[in-house]
Amino acid sequence: MGATDWIEIGRMDDLARLDTPMHRLDARAKIIVTLAFIGVVMSFPPHALSALTPFLFFPLVLIYGARIPMGPIVKKILLAMPFALAVGIFNPFLDRRPVLAIGPVTITGGWMSFTSILVRFLLTAGAALALVACTGMVRLASALGQLGVPRVFVVQLLFLHRYLFVVAQEGRNVLRSVTLRSSGTRSLNLGVYGSLTGNLLLRSMDRATRVYRAMMARGFDGEIRLVHPHQVRWIDGAFIAGWLAFFALGRTWNLAGGLGHWLTGVIP
Amino acid sequence: MSHHIVEVRDLRFAYPDGTEALKGISFRISHGGAVAIVGGNGAGKSTLLQHLNGCLTATSGTVIIGDTPLTPGTIPRARRCVGMVFQDPDDQLFMPTVAGDVAFGPLNAGLPPDMVEQRTASALERVGMTHVRERPPYRLSAGEKRAVAIATVLAMTPDILVMDEPSSNLDPRARRRLIELLLSFEHTRIIATHDLELVLEVCTRVILLDAGIVVADGPARDILGNEPLLLAHGLECPYSLRPARPR
Numbered sequence: 001m002g003a004t005d006w007i008e009i010g011r012m013d014d015l016a017r018l019d020t021p022m023h024r025l026d027a028r029a030k031i032i033v034t035l036a037f038i039g040v041v042m043s044f045p046p047h048a049l050s051a052l053t054p055f056l057f058f059p060l061v062l063i064y065g066a067r068i069p070m071g072p073i074v075k076k077i078l079l080a081m082p083f084a085l086a087v088g089i090f091n092p093f094l095d096r097r098p099v100l101a102i103g104p105v106t107i108t109g110g111w112m113s114f115t116s117i118l119v120r121f122l123l124t125a126g127a128a129l130a131l132v133a134c135t136g137m138v139r140l141a142s143a144l145g146q147l148g149v150p151r152v153f154v155v156q157l158l159f160l161h162r163y164l165f166v167v168a169q170e171g172r173n174v175l176r177s178v179t180l181r182s183s184g185t186r187s188l189n190l191g192v193y194g195s196l197t198g199n200l201l202l203r204s205m206d207r208a209t210r211v212y213r214a215m216m217a218r219g220f221d222g223e224i225r226l227v228h229p230h231q232v233r234w235i236d237g238a239f240i241a242g243w244l245a246f247f248a249l250g251r252t253w254n255l256a257g258g259l260g261h262w263l264t265g266v267i268p
Numbered sequence: 269m270s271h272h273i274v275e276v277r278d279l280r281f282a283y284p285d286g287t288e289a290l291k292g293i294s295f296r297i298s299h300g301g302a303v304a305i306v307g308g309n310g311a312g313k314s315t316l317l318q319h320l321n322g323c324l325t326a327t328s329g330t331v332i333i334g335d336t337p338l339t340p341g342t343i344p345r346a347r348r349c350v351g352m353v354f355q356d357p358d359d360q361l362f363m364p365t366v367a368g369d370v371a372f373g374p375l376n377a378g379l380p381p382d383m384v385e386q387r388t389a390s391a392l393e394r395v396g397m398t399h400v401r402e403r404p405p406y407r408l409s410a411g412e413k414r415a416v417a418i419a420t421v422l423a424m425t426p427d428i429l430v431m432d433e434p435s436s437n438l439d440p441r442a443r444r445r446l447i448e449l450l451l452s453f454e455h456t457r458i459i460a461t462h463d464l465e466l467v468l469e470v471c472t473r474v475i476l477l478d479a480g481i482v483v484a485d486g487p488a489r490d491i492l493g494n495e496p497l498l499l500a501h502g503l504e505c506p507y508s509l510r511p512a513r514p515r
Contacts, residue, residue, distance in 0.1 A: 013364045013404060138364060162362050165406065169358070210359040213323045217352045218424060219344065219376035226375070 010165070011072045012129075016136030022066035027135045027143035029236040033058075033243045034131045038124045040247045046113040047099065051254040052123065058243065059126035066134035073129050077122065084121035088114040137161045142224045151222050158224065163208050170203045272299040272334070272427045272456040274320060274350075279329035281315060289315040291480040292329070297473075302450070302457040304467040304488065307477035308502025313432070313460035314355065316477070320430050320458065321350040333428070348377065351426030351455075355433045357413035361405035366397065366416050369405055373424040391423035392416075395449060411442025418449065428456040435463045464492055464506040476501060 016023070037058050044052060063073060095110035132140065141158045145151060174196055249255065274297045281290040289312045297303050305313050318324040319331050322343035331338040333346045354360045363369040370391050374384040392398045395415040400408060405416060414434065421429065434450070435443045443466070450457060450470045461467060467474060467488055474491040476484040478501040484491050491497065495505045 010404060010406060017365070017402070136364060138368065207359065210354065210356070211362055213318070214352075214354055214360040215362065215372075217321055217323065217347055218373035218420065219347060220372075221376065223376075 012133050013136060015066070015068050015072070015133040016139070018067060018134075020066050020134070022062060022134045025239055026230050026232055026236040027139045028147055028230075028232075029239050030062075030131055030135055031140065031143055031147065032240055034127050036244055036247055037127050040251050041120050041123050043251065044116070044120075047109060047116060049112060049116050049119065050256045050260075051250070052116070052119050054250045054255040055123050055247075057246075059123060059130050062127065062130035062134060066130065068130060068133045073126060073133065076129055077125050080125055081121070084118055084125075088117035091117070138224065139226065139230075142226050145224060154224065155222050159208075159212075162211065163204070166207050166211065167200070167204045170200055170207060174200050174203070273297065273332075274428060274456065274458065275330075275332040276316075276319070277330045277332070279316070279319060279331065280327045281319065281324060282327050289480050290319075290326070290329075293477070293480070293482055295475055295482065295485060297456060297458060300454060300456055301473060302459070302471045303473045303475060304471040305458065305460040305475050305477060306462070306464065306467065306503060310479075311477040311502070312480040313477055315480075317352070317430050317432050317458070317460055320428075321347050321352050323352075348424060349426055350428045350430055351421035351424055353417055353421050353429065353431040353434060355436065357410075357417035358406070360417045360420060361413060364404055365402055366392070366405055366408070366419075367401040369416065370401075370419050370423045373420060377424065387423045387425070391419040394422055395419045396445070409442075410437045411439060411445070414438060414442065414446065415449075426455065428458065429453060430458045432460050433462070434459060435461060435466050462503075464503070465508060468492060468506055468508065476503075478502070 037055070041052065041055055062068075063070065091114040092108060092110035095108060095113060097109040098106045099109045099112055100107040135143075137158065141154050144157070145154045178192075178196065275295070277294050279290050279293040280288070282288045293312075293316060305316060307313050315324065319326055319338075320333070322338055322340075333342075333349055336342050336345065338346055361369050363372055367388055370388045371384050374387045379387070388401075389398070392401055395418050397412060397415050397419055400412060400416070405413060408416065414437075418431075418434075435446055438446060443463075447466055447469050450459070450466075457470070459467070459471060471488050474484070474486065474488045475482055476491055476497070483501055484494075484497060489509070492506055493509045495510075498504055
């Protein structure tokens, strides 16, 4: 098993090579819709919860439409989860106003906003990961360039992605050599870890330099070119228009609340 | 004028830490030759190769490709002319698929899509790797990676092929395929290697480096058969040229 399998970076590229209607959509259309999605989800007030639920529809449609298995997406969401937890963890202690009572349980504003942060994180991280998995990093980078993102950022993004593999590979080699010579001891002193990290950094930099030279040797000038540049089709426009309309509806009215009200109104 | 000529005149290079890697190297390689650069570890082979397409810039001295001296202005042209196969194919393969990697050079050269596709297909066919074209490079075996790395360079139709340790980490079958491939090229080939048996099969001329200087330059069989010379510079005679010794 290679280092890249270990952290499953390569898995996203594998998924991006599938051929589904979702994969065939123009990368620019998917980027525009995903950015709009993230913007709208983040714009809800801090305690919003039920109004956010219809937005789950977008990442799920991307994931199922592109036939992406849930496993890799969930794993990566869990990997980033501590950051979202760190952002919201103090809210329940800071905001103790009761805002909702379900039977004997009183829910405070802090818990509501903490849950809202987690839901937003799940939605936005899920959508961004689904976007990468059904588009691929090279197509994404090329589309960002076409959308007017400065070339220096696009190239940074592409190199960041490429060097993740490099660092993972080097990290794997260093860890293996430590394990082989640590005689089963699990805890090594801080000094050893310090020099390991330094070593990993230097090795990765050397390797990154060699990769960069190989790219320059084949005429790389900062612009990402694709073998089959995408032609915009009517379906790409429909994809953008349809989702933007849905997001506008979801932002203006609480669709979940409305549906519940309608259902409870009809069924006594 | 021929693009296939490589000339190096009094090339000197020191790394930023002060290590003098090249101390005045000169040679001229003409059209279609296969030349081996041999020498012990740290002799300056890889450093020398990296000067041939402008990856490193000499402290002093000149590299001439065809009839054009290498300067910052002429480097892009030289890179189209000199195809470099790196020592570690993992450094050279960076796109998500093999086909994407092989097409990378032609796309950067601004070729139209149909010609890019044609170059990609023919380079992969040349190295016998058409069946892996849609696979991610990091999932290939060492031999396949090496062949694909060579294809990425062939797709740019270079006049000169420069290879750093092309047979390292290859099993005997993959090495044999590599030798057949090298023999089939009409390009000027410059090969830095420790694999002296490969040199005997592929190269007609050998340049022996030690501590950043050229210590011998001549026909492959003469230099590789000179045991005292090779031993003095950290190498040994290839087995097939060793005089029979009583056991």
